[in-house]
Amino acid sequence: MSASTKISKALTSTGIRLPPLPTIRDLVKLYQLRAIKQLSQNFLMDERLTDKIVRAAGNIRDHYVLEVGPGPGGITRSIIRQNPRHLVVVEKDRRFMPTMEMLAEVAQPFMRMDIVQGDILDYRIEGAFPDCPQHDWMDKVRAPKEVAERIVAPILSDQRCRLSVMNQIWSSPDLRFMISGRAFVPKPEVDVGVVTIVPLQTPLTQVHFDTVEKVIRHIFSMRQKYCRRGVSNLFPPAVREEMTKLTFKRADVDPLARSFQLSVAECLRIVEAYDELVRQHPEIASYDYRAPKLKGAGLESDGLDSEADR
Structure with missing residues (x-):
C-alpha cells in the first residue's frame, strides 16, 4: 500500500481534513478581537485541547451538534473535523461572524453548518434541527472548576449544592477533565472543567x-x-x-x-x-x-x- 493511500484512509477514518486556514491566534489579531469581560470571553488557542474537548462528547460523526458561544472558532474547527451531519452555532457577539462565515464556507462540501447571531437564551433549541428524529441531547459544557465540581458533587461532598441535585435529577453528569487557566487568552482567574451531561431516559420525578x-x-x-x-x-x-x-x-x-x-x-x-x-x-x-x-x-x-x- 502506497504512503498516499495510507494517508487518505487515515484522513477518512478520523474525519474531515480542513484546507489551510488562518490560525485562531492569527484571526484574533486580524480582526482585532479582544475578549469582553462582560461576556465572560476567554479564547482557547490550543487545537490539541479543543480536539480533546470534542472527543469528550463521544462520536459525533453524522450527528446533530449545537455549539453555544463559538467565539473565534477553535472548538468549531474541531467539531467540523469530526464530520457531524448538521452543526448550528449560536454566537451573541457579531464580531465573530466573519470567522464563522469562513468556517461555514469551508464546511459546506462535507456537512451543513448554520450560523445564528443572537443570545442563546432567546433561541428555540427545539427548532434548530427540524429533520432530527429525536431531541434527547447530550450536553458538553465548559465551566469554571468550582462550578464543574458542584454539578457532579455526590452526597456528603463539600461542593454539594442545589446545582448538584438539580442536575442529577434530570441527567447523569460526568466531570471529564480539567484545563488550566493558562491555556486561555486572556488567562482567567480560575481553571476550567469539562463536563458531559447525559439526559436520563426517564426523569426521577414527574413533579413540575x-x-x-x-x-x-x-x-x-x-x-x-x-x-x-x-x-x-x-x-x-x-x-x-x-x-x-x-x-x-x-x-x-x-x-x-x-x-x-x-x-x-x-x-x-x-x-x-x-x-x-x-x-x-x-x-x-x-x-x-x-x-x-x-x-x-x-x-x-x-x-x-x-x-x-x-
Whole structure:
C-alpha cells in the first residue's frame, strides 16, 4: 500500500481534513478581537485541547451538534473535523461572524453548518434541527472548576449544592477533565472543567420543574443548618411548624439532617410531599417568605396539628 493511500484512509477514518486556514491566534489579531469581560470571553488557542474537548462528547460523526458561544472558532474547527451531519452555532457577539462565515464556507462540501447571531437564551433549541428524529441531547459544557465540581458533587461532598441535585435529577453528569487557566487568552482567574451531561431516559420525578426548583432551593438555602430550617420557609408562619413536621413525616426524611447529607431520592421525597400538600392547600403555592408581610395574612392551622402528630 502506497504512503498516499495510507494517508487518505487515515484522513477518512478520523474525519474531515480542513484546507489551510488562518490560525485562531492569527484571526484574533486580524480582526482585532479582544475578549469582553462582560461576556465572560476567554479564547482557547490550543487545537490539541479543543480536539480533546470534542472527543469528550463521544462520536459525533453524522450527528446533530449545537455549539453555544463559538467565539473565534477553535472548538468549531474541531467539531467540523469530526464530520457531524448538521452543526448550528449560536454566537451573541457579531464580531465573530466573519470567522464563522469562513468556517461555514469551508464546511459546506462535507456537512451543513448554520450560523445564528443572537443570545442563546432567546433561541428555540427545539427548532434548530427540524429533520432530527429525536431531541434527547447530550450536553458538553465548559465551566469554571468550582462550578464543574458542584454539578457532579455526590452526597456528603463539600461542593454539594442545589446545582448538584438539580442536575442529577434530570441527567447523569460526568466531570471529564480539567484545563488550566493558562491555556486561555486572556488567562482567567480560575481553571476550567469539562463536563458531559447525559439526559436520563426517564426523569426521577414527574413533579413540575418550577416546584422542584423551588423546594430544592429552600432545602439548600441554609446549608450548614438542619434542612428543616430551609424547608420551613415554604410555609406561612401560621402553619409553618405543623406543615414542616408533616412534610418530613410524609417524606420519611430526617429533619435534623443537613442539606448536603441528603441523597437525590430524599430531596425528591421532600419535593413530592410538598407538592401533595399544595394540591390539598393550593394557597400555599403562592407564599414567599421574602415578600413583605401583610397583617393577618397566612393560613389557618386548624386540622393540620392532628394529621402531623399521627
